Amino acid sequence: MPERTDGRGRTLFSAALSCVLIPALLLLGSLVWDNRRYYLVSLLVIVLSLLPMLLRFERRKPQARELVVLAVLTALGVAGRAAFEFAPAFKPVAAIVIVAGAAFGCEAGFLVGAATAFLSNFFFGQGPWTPWQMFGFGLVGFLAGLLFSRRFAPKRLALCAFGGLVVFALYGPLLDTATVLMVSADITREAILAALATGVAFNAVHAGATVVFLALAGEPLLRKLDRVKVKYGLLEP
Amino acid sequence: MYKTPPRNDAFCALHSALSFAFYVVVLAVTMLVLHPAYLAISLCSAAAYLAALDTPRGLLRRLRWVLPLMVITVFFNAMFSHRGMTVLFYLRNGNAVTLESIVFGLLASVMLAATVLWFASLHIVLTSEKLMAVTGRLAPALSLLLSMALRFVPRISRQIKRTAQAQRALYPPAGLSDRLRFGVRVLSVTVSVALENAVVTADSMRSRGYGLPGRTAFRRERWGARERGFAALFVPLAAVVLAGLLAGRAAANFYPSLDFAAPDALGAASRAAFTLLCNLPLLLNRKEALTWRRLRSNI
Numbered sequence: 119m120p121e122r123t124d125g126r127g128r129t130l131f132s133a134a135l136s137c138v139l140i141p142a143l144l145l146l147g148s149l150v151w152d153n154r155r156y157y158l159v160s161l162l163v164i165v166l167s168l169l170p171m172l173l174r175f176e177r178r179k180p181q182a183r184e185l186v187v188l189a190v191l192t193a194l195g196v197a198g199r200a201a202f203e204f205a206p207a208f209k210p211v212a213a214i215v216i217v218a219g220a221a222f223g224c225e226a227g228f229l230v231g232a233a234t235a236f237l238s239n240f241f242f243g244q245g246p247w248t249p250w251q252m253f254g255f256g257l258v259g260f261l262a263g264l265l266f267s268r269r270f271a272p273k274r275l276a277l278c279a280f281g282g283l284v285v286f287a288l289y290g291p292l293l294d295t296a297t298v299l300m301v302s303a304d305i306t307r308e309a310i311l312a313a314l315a316t317g318v319a320f321n322a323v324h325a326g327a328t329v330v331f332l333a334l335a336g337e338p339l340l341r342k343l344d345r346v347k348v349k350y351g352l353l354e355p
Numbered sequence: 356m357y358k359t360p361p362r363n364d365a366f367c368a369l370h371s372a373l374s375f376a377f378y379v380v381v382l383a384v385t386m387l388v389l390h391p392a393y394l395a396i397s398l399c400s401a402a403a404y405l406a407a408l409d410t411p412r413g414l415l416r417r418l419r420w421v422l423p424l425m426v427i428t429v430f431f432n433a434m435f436s437h438r439g440m441t442v443l444f445y446l447r448n449g450n451a452v453t454l455e456s457i458v459f460g461l462l463a464s465v466m467l468a469a470t471v472l473w474f475a476s477l478h479i480v481l482t483s484e485k486l487m488a489v490t491g492r493l494a495p496a497l498s499l500l501l502s503m504a505l506r507f508v509p510r511i512s513r514q515i516k517r518t519a520q521a522q523r524a525l526y527p528p529a530g531l532s533d534r535l536r537f538g539v540r541v542l543s544v545t546v547s548v549a550l551e552n553a554v555v556t557a558d559s560m561r562s563r564g565y566g567l568p569g570r571t572a573f574r575r576e577r578w579g580a581r582e583r584g585f586a587a588l589f590v591p592l593a594a595v596v597l598a599g600l601l602a603g604r605a606a607a608n609f610y611p612s613l614d615f616a617a618p619d620a621l622g623a624a625s626r627a628a629f630t631l632l633c634n635l636p637l638l639l640n641r642k643e644a645l646t647w648r649r650l651r652s653n654i
Contacts (some may be wrong), residue, residue, distance in 0.1 A: 133530050146593075182565045183557040185500050190553045192500070193507030194546065197478065197515070200508070229500070233593065237504055243420070244474035245467060301428040301463050304436035304456065312435060334535060338543040346550045 128350055157246070160299045168256065173229050183352055187231055191218045195234030207323035211238070212285050214329035214339075215255050219262030220272055221343035222352075225269075227259025250296040255288045261288075277336045281328040285352040288319030334347050364408060364480075365643040366636035371485040371574065373589065380475050380593050383468045390605040390615055394465045400633030401472035404574045407637060408479050409467075421471050425464035432460030438610045444607055450636055459609045480636075488572040495570065518544045560638050587641065592632040599625020 140163050191214065198210040210254050211234055221295020235251035261284060266272040294317040346352060366374065369446035385397045406414040434446075437457025446452060481489075483502040490498040518541045528537040537642075599605060608614040616622060 160385075165510050172494070172497060176496050179566065180496050181558040183554060185496060185558070186503060186553040186557040187550065189500050190511075190549045192504035193511050194549070196504065196508050197511045200512075201515075219642035227516075231552060233501060233504060237508075240474075240505075242477050243417070243471050243477070245471050245480075255615060283396060286493075297433075298466070301431050301460065302436055304432075304438050309431070309435035315432075334539050336543055338539060342543055342546050342550065345547075346554070350419055 121149075133296075140251045141172065148244055148332045154304075156305055160296070161249060164253050165233060168232060168249065168253055171202070171225065171256065171260075172232070175229060175253060182255050183350065185350055187248070187346070188218075188226060188233070191222075191226075195230065196238040196241070199234070199238045205327075208327040209324065210327065210331045210335075212257065212258055212280060212289065212324070212328040212353060213257040216277065216284075216328070216332065217282050217339045217343070219259040219264075220266035220277065221340055221347065223267045224260045225262030227263040227308050228256040229259075231255030231257070236266040241283035245304060246300050247293070247296060250293055251318060257292075258284050272340070274333060274337055278329045278332045281332045282325045285328045286321050286325035290317055293317075294321075314355040363640075364636075365639045367480050369585060369639075370578055371481070371575055372576075373487040373582060373585055374485065377483070377632075377635065378473065379590065380596075382470065382477075383627065384596065384600070385466060385473060388600065388605045389459075389466065389606075389607045391462060391465075392615075392618070393605055393629060394462055394469060394628050396467040396626065396633055398465050398472070400630070400637075401469050401476065403634070404636050405472050405476045407640065408476050417472065417475055418468075420553050421468045424577075425429055425468055428464035428467060429457060429460035432463065433457045435459075440612045455609045455611070455613055458613055463609070484572070484574040485539075488576060489575045489632055491570070491572050507549065509547060514545050514548055515541060518548070524654045552643060581639075585635065589632065592628045592635075594623050595628035596632060599628070 140150060141163055143159060143166065146159075191258040195211045195214045198214055202209050214232060232252040232255060235255045236248060239245075239248050239251065244263040262280065264319045265280060266277070271314060291314055294313045295310060296303060375524065384393060385401075388394070402414060405417070433456055435451050435452050436456035436459070437453065439451075439453030441454035442451040443454055443457070444452055483505050487498055487502050522537060522541055522544070527535070528534045599621055602621055604616050604618070606614075606616040606624050618626060
């Protein structure tokens with residue numbers, strides 16, 4: 119396992135990149151496009167916020183073991199989403215992404231989230247919403263890594279509470295807002311409120327599913343991942 | 356789950372870089388332009404090519420969930436966007452429903468549908484091998500991650516079935532809580548097996564020299580007469596389309612009133628070029644079919 123000493127510097131660099139480019143883009147949107155191309159600007163903002171993480175991963179030349187483990191977790195997410203195809207909101211994806219983040223850290227959580235959203239959309243339909251879902255699930259995994267990837271094992275209750283909250287209050291509203299940006303040229307407060315209100319039931323089911331999956335499978339999965347981590351010395355967060 | 360490309364589709368056999376460039380141009384125009392002519396061309400071509408690649412029934416299956424999405428988009432715009440001059444009628448709360456917002460909703464919904472259909476055919480044409488061949492140099496780690504994950508999906512699904520079978524025979528589940536525990540056990544066994552396999556795969560990759568310079572792709576790429584011919588059509592067509600877009604021939608304003616750029620000579624050329632460009636895969640297939648017929652009748 120190579121030392122990851124310059125991780126902090128790279129994080130700062132990518133954060134700075136996002137902090138400069140995204141406001142610049144928003145400014146461009148309001149000055150040049152007269153605030154009419156919400157959809158385009160918001161899509162570009164999302165892509166720009168995905169890029170630093172992906173570039174960072176690419177530039178540090180990950181080991182084969184790391185890659186394969188991340189691919190397995192992503193495949194689990196995709197297979198999980200496909201297995202529950204009959205239930206629109208009841209999906210285990212968020213739970214798997216949270217477990218990945220908690221076990222292997224922020225970057226792994228982000229990558230597994232983004233890759234799961236990207237790949238599973240090949241089976242569910244790819245569209246302008248894909249970058250939003252990638253960013254949403256990536257953020258969920260990143261936050262899980264931030265909160266739980268310390269030395270001690272996360273408590274089941276904390277994991278469930280985090281999962282429910284983050285899906286209901288972060289992922290769901292983010293995607294609902296994205297819907298308004300995608301379908302409308304005229305962004306009003308009432309349109310966004312209406313979209314959020316319509317989404318409440320769906321998000322509640324999604325959050326409930328995440329809590330159920332985390333309560334049932336969270337701890338066993340984390341134990342498995344920890345075992346592999348210790349056995350092979352993988353992906354220390 | 357990952358489809359193998361149809362054997363008789365000539366566009367699938369083309370150099371990966373060309374397929375990739377084709378989808379980049381077509382998707383970019385579809386997603387950035389809100390002009391009815393361009394969107395109609397894009398949607399029709401996407402549907403036609405998808406029907407040829409898959410079956411017409413496959414196209415209908417996708418339309419089944421795209422259509423409700425389109426209806427919602429139009430409805431949402433009519434309800435919540437009250438800008439525009441041409442008021443059709445007033446809602447009960449006093450807000451106006453305008454022609455402009457309905458037309459915008461229609462075009463946005465066509466854009467969504469066209470994007471979805473293009474991505475559906477992209478998924479069939481750009482197999483993971485082709486994707487690796489194109490992006491393998493740009494982003495080797497990420498594209499490997501994605502293509503390995505795609506490969507693991509069916510493997511994990513199979514493993515889940517096998518594990519469930521064995522577990523059901525060993526400990527037949529009775530009752531709801533037992534069934535839940537059974538599900539979790541199957542999942543956790545599958546994860547263990549998949550992870551152990553993953554590490555073995557990784558070690559095997561390392562011992563075969565993964566990460567060393569001078570990497571090659573699995574797919575053998577050929578730049579022959581067909582590729583040169585396709586590029587000779589594709590590049591000028593894309594240039595004409597782009598010239599039309601940059602000169603504002605695809606401009607579309609919705610508020611306060613509808614204002615679409617009318618086609619002059621350049622606009623018409625750009626639209627014709629876009630029609631040809633979107634249908635290049637179908638034209639290529641047609642040409643190959645004719646060649647084959649001629650060859651066969653010469654025997």
